[in-house]
Amino acid sequence: MKYNFSRKTQQIQPFLVMDILKKAKSLERDGKEIIHLELGEPDFKTPKVIIESAKDALSNGETHYTNSLGISELRLSISEYYNQTYNLKISPNRVVVTSGTSPAMLILFQLMLEEDDEVIISDPHYACYPSFISSTGAKTILVPYKNFSTEITDFITDKTKVILINSPSNPTGTRFSNEELKKLSKLKPTIVSDEIYHGISTGIRDYSALEFSDNSIIINGFSKLFAMTGWRLGYMIVPEHYVRRLEILQQNFFISPNPFVQRAGITALQKAIPQAKLMNDIYTDRRKLALEGLESIGLPINPHPDGAFYAFFDISNLEKNSMKLASEILTSTGVALAPGKDFGPKGEGHLRLSYCNSNENIEKGINLIGKFLKEKYL
């Protein structure tokens, strides 16, 4: 039976990784031990100081709507965090608090994009970007991630409204250099920079797009840095003249973000940076372990990722169909990985390993993958 759903949503595909997760859970129910390396979510619980502040706000009866732009103290804390981290001078008036980065992207793109406008993203890219773009009637233009900042000029047209970047990147875990960001910020389209993985990185510090152009738009949130995925708290930093229009859209589409979650956000920025740094140290150790492990089983990654919590590796010489291989690895070894196809056409032939798991499980998982590949392909 064919149902009469809208054309634009029929194009939106389910994530293959969700099918992997479903299969993994079903295997677990059957008693099989599963090592979860498929999901892009910190395994840590939210730091205690953050949890306690949400509980306090609840006890204080902070259960009503807030200002649609967010509690002023949170907007101030976010601007101070950006100013201190990147040596900027952003006014708190430019901060719009949202219920996660997803609703931020929804209203931002509703505001910026007209039917048939074009948005450039890298290939591979975070799986959901094209859905946010297509929900406005605009078009996604894919530019290969490799040499993105050079090749992009071939793809810019009069219709290109936005260049959406993500550094450190999901799924690759790699970053744009200072020079690449400078180059991108000089192009005509507005840079929308998804900085959700900032602070989960090692070596040279992360650069904010706002350091290169004051007209850049920042999308960020608390999910990854503070292990707060379930809380649904994000924000945008936008040029002043966007704020009133975004306030109206937030009023209409979401009313306001959650008050006690916003209190927790203030605490995160004011008191939990040390805990975020500790978690980052752990990710750094795990990253090293994962890269060495993958190299030892014949899956070296070049260039090395140094951010986020992903290792994205090429398996196309063994198997072009990433979903097929991810399913086989799961069934044979109990190790769950994300099929690269989720992240765009150039993600096909790759697998994403998320090292949000213990050192022991990362090592064990990679050894099992190695053994499986050796038996099957060598």
Next chain:
Amino acid sequence: MKYNFSRKTQQIQPFLVMDILKKAKSLERDGKEIIHLELGEPDFKTPKVIIESAKDALSNGETHYTNSLGISELRLSISEYYNQTYNLKISPNRVVVTSGTSPAMLILFQLMLEEDDEVIISDPHYACYPSFISSTGAKTILVPYKNFSTEITDFITDKTKVILINSPSNPTGTRFSNEELKKLSKLKPTIVSDEIYHGISTGIRDYSALEFSDNSIIINGFSKLFAMTGWRLGYMIVPEHYVRRLEILQQNFFISPNPFVQRAGITALQKAIPQAKLMNDIYTDRRKLALEGLESIGLPINPHPDGAFYAFFDISNLEKNSMKLASEILTSTGVALAPGKDFGPKGEGHLRLSYCNSNENIEKGINLIGKFLKEKYL
């Protein structure tokens, strides 16, 4: 300077009531006493048992993403609540949990509506409905609220996809009768029934659209019944074949609702119905007080509202411009009311009084309005 924002969002207007609120807060800062009768939000704190369960879930580290459709136990509780309240047999598999009714409406309409489809709503109506509709490219068709179920047939075309109803209604506080709902449910377009004010009503019980047609779609949430506005927790009940498509949209656009807020929702349905009934008794008292008060100052309402927490009264014989009158009343008396214009063309010439305030303030506020109108117009 003209900015290049999308046409569809330029059409979305700010709520005039927000300007009233802003002015009221500024007067408060200047030391003036304000009686707030403008906002559609329970003045009660969320019942303690609900707050405690959220705190427990936080202490237990429930801070990660959940299933995109919501925690199974909450979906089950919602289906049981509907089945018990309306004598239905809804499967929990038909429930989709969302971060409030607003995100529910966003993804539902994204799924159902094609560019140029038509959605019928009443005039007056909840201020945000047209924004959700226009965000999909579809058109809002207004049918006068009075005689809605009869006159609607003149407005139905081949393009009418949805009839969006809201009973008890914001802003009128009145309800469709059993017969009217039956009539509407027999029409060809799908009924989407926003039942957010169900349980805040007196006299005959509320009827769910699902009692009249199993193909109806329900939008509801915890904000009003349980005084949980800030929590952002809502849900839909949809035909089975919608669920998978909505799951994909939720994954893409919102990932999942908040886990500890969902735990609180389970507690609300399982343990806080008595508190909801107590609050309803208080609203019933206040409604009587407000209606008697308005009648005593020459503003009778006919038919009497018996649901939600609004009294919507005609002031067009005194002043056609509702924003002008609301501003004057606020400045002169300190009583804040919502201008009827926010709720559609037929709302103009009316004011909405929300009796989410103490008996004392409701009485005092209405007396002040009466005195002002007498001095100015009589």
